[in-house]
Amino acid sequence: MENKRRFSVREIREDFPSLRQLVYGKNLVYFDNGATSQKPQSVLDSINKFYSKDNANIHRGVHHLSQKATNEFEESRKTIARFLNASTHEEIIFTKGTTDGINLIAFSFGELLKEGDEVLITAMEHHSNIVPWQMLCERKKCSLKVLPINENGELLLEEIDQYISEKTKIFAFTHISNTLGTVNPIKELVQKAHQFGAVAVVDGAQSIQHKPIDVQDLNCDFYLFSGHKVYGPTGIGVLYGKEKWLEKMPPYQGGGDMIKKVTFQKTTYNELPFKFEAGTPHIAGGICLGKAIEYLSQFNFHDIEKHETMLTDYAQDLLYTFEDIVIYGESKHKTGVVSFNIEGIHPFDLGTLLDKQGIAVRTGHHCTQPLMDFYKIPGTVRCSFALYNTKEEIDFFISAMDKSIRMLK
Amino acid sequence: MSIEEKQKQIIEDFELLDDWELKYEHIIELGKSLPQIEDKKKTESNLIEGCQSKVWLDSVLKENKLYFFADSDAIITKGIIALLIDVFNGQSPEDILNSEVYFINQIGLQEHLSPTRANGLLSMVKKIKMEAIKNATVN
Structure with missing residues (x-):
């Protein structure tokens, strides 16, 4: 050890x-x-170091600084992949934060939903894990189901079969409630989702800083967190997604970095993870989030x-x-x-x-x-x-x- | 007393309260003694929705003077409302429109007027001015 x-x-x-x-x-x-x-301090120092020594745009420059910045950014992705025990760093998508990640799933994975499909959430969700699903349901004529809680602030697991069915395509739930502190039995919830063929989306905004996360052991399809709640900078977050889903999902936003080839007739898209990272990302944020994860990993x-x-x-x-x-x-x-x-x-x-x-x-x-x-x-x-x-x-x-x-x- | 004189009076009163506890005890006292408005006046149109505390404001015009009735579910908010009402009650719409509320800053409560405070007070000051505009136009 x-x-x-x-x-x-x-x-x-x-x-x-x-x-x-x-x-x-x-x-x-x-x-x-x-x-x-x-x-x-290590995170603060890394922000300062990036802008004073390594600042350049990433992924395209042939020059020294761009290579340096690209390496640091991609190293950070690997650090995060190891921290979550993702099977590959290509499953780590940088986002603006948890909310951004949930919107990405709702808009992109949401495209795979059909009229009459259902999305299941729980009664203890943050607005960020409610509203994007409501918008999806409205767009695709799906319905939103809500798993209730008891007075103690625990999910009514014994009633879950009334809310989940073969129609359920997405089951999105928080790991730890931001209001109540309840720790949900997420492994069990993931299994339940899979039993009915739904994908399990775990909102990890309140758990990444408190609990060790192993996405392979949890077997969740998506796990999301925000950098700033785990001692990193604001404006950066992570969407972990199983490769098989990320491959299937259409791009969420179009622009630079996410393309392979652009003509006026047709554009082909870049491979993972870049397919989901249109535009210049929050480079400093991504690098410094890696430092925050390193800080936490010391313990x-x-x-x-x-x-x-x-x-x-x-x-x-x-x-x-x-x-x-x-x-x-x-x-x-x-x-x-x-x-x-x-x-x-x-x-x-x-x-x-x-x-x-x-x-x-x-x-x-x-x-x-x-x-x-x-x-x-x-x-x-x-x-x-x-x-x-x-x-x-x-x-x-x-x-x-x-x-x-x-x-x- | 004019709006100006009222504000000066409040600033003078608060100068005697030199630590936060005394200041807030005074505000809480003001909040408790401000008469509650009737439930039927707590209508949707009188409601100023802050993110955290609710504020209701109603007004009547008598002989070209405006009188305000307000309430809040939070007592500190209510205390500051009591101060605002004290300043503006019985003033003409024109005087209210031409006035500048500066006493809140001077008595060290500026944070309560910041938009991030989400207590509805900033909107309340705006609503008082709106009532004044409405009534000034009528006249």
């Missing part, structure tokens, strides 16, 4: 310069990692998981001591996220007062309005954790909660 870096939160925090700052004169406590994560993933689950449980246990607390998502399989409300207090008010104490949480519907409707609430306060968060930060957050509630009640 290769030697992994010792998991020391104190040392990890040293790697993240943005954590060392004061907000309104108080130490920043950053609990909004579900929205985006902070970046380690034994088990240590990261253990730490983040400990933080989630610790925060949840302390929050339960508040009178009138309602925690949304009480699944036993939960990590990274604690979503809650204090009865009689609007989440916006709580978020505002926590912010004044230097604590960054998210308030609102978290782009899951149907889930808010299910719980009949306007929104929640959400803490979401990363590998650099500490128990001490949670202690401080709890005392800040105490003060905020006293002010508001």
Whole structure:
């Protein structure tokens, strides 16, 4: 087994310069990692290095810099392929992010759907994993089915056979709910999709940073994530797709890089992965995402998981001591996220007062309005954790909660 | 008092509240004491949809003076609404149109007027001005 870096939160925090700052004169406590994560120095350095030393357009230039940039970009693709255990790096498509990737599948794979076909999603999906499918269903006259959840925020797996059938062509679901923190049994869901001949699309936006992912073991057809939630830059993301599907799917966007030959009569398309990467990609983003993945790969993933689950449980246990607390998502399989409300207090008010104490949480519907409707609430306060968060930060957050509630009640 | 005088008064009041806790306790107090508007006034057309907190605004014109009634589901938003209503109540549509709201910045609450805050306050200021335009044209 290769030697992994010792998991020391104190040392990890040293790697993240943005954590060392004061907000309104108080130490920043950053609990909004579900929205985006902070970046380690190695990623920041690589952005600087790319633009100061290697900047050139890729794939076409014969000159030295272009070769260098191309190599780095393609190396990053290989790093990501290894990280996900894809069978080949050609299955790694660079996108703008998870949303972009889902749209790509909905528009491109969606072309293979016929009238009367069905797309299945779940009741805990982010708007990004709802709206592109609704648009597809409208375009192709298909119907959208939604697998419901129970009050604990878990999928009603026992009812799945009422929602999936031979008509189901796509089953798209999140690995971890961005609002509830529920970890879905995705391997089981993938099997279910395949049992009915549907492809399984896994939204990994909230899991790539918390769980080790092996796409071959999961046997999913597509897996998507965003770079910025996994300590990399914004504007870059990854769509993993099984080669057999990517080969079958028509291009999503036309333009440079995705073509083999263009005439006014006919254009032939480039091979994978370039077929799906029209135009100059986010080169720096792609390279730096590789650095972020390298950063994460230094550690034994088990240590990261253990730490983040400990933080989630610790925060949840302390929050339960508040009178009138309602925690949304009480699944036993939960990590990274604690979503809650204090009865009689609007989440916006709580978020505002926590912010004044230097604590960054998210308030609102978290782009899951149907889930808010299910719980009949306007929104929640959400803490979401990363590998650099500490128990001490949670202690401080709890005392800040105490003060905020006293002010508001 | 004119809109100008009202704003100066609020700025003076807030100068005494020198830390965030005192300031927000005051805003929360204002929010709690602002009378709720009747449910039947909480109509779709009176609703200003922020992303997070909702704001309802209704107005009446009496003897060329505008009077505002507003509410929100979030108490801090409601507190800031109370300040805005205090500034604009009983003013003529023309004076409201010609005024500039600067007190929110001066009392250190500028972040609440940022579009990213999504609390509906920015839209509320716009709606107050729209009501003024509507009524100024009529006259």
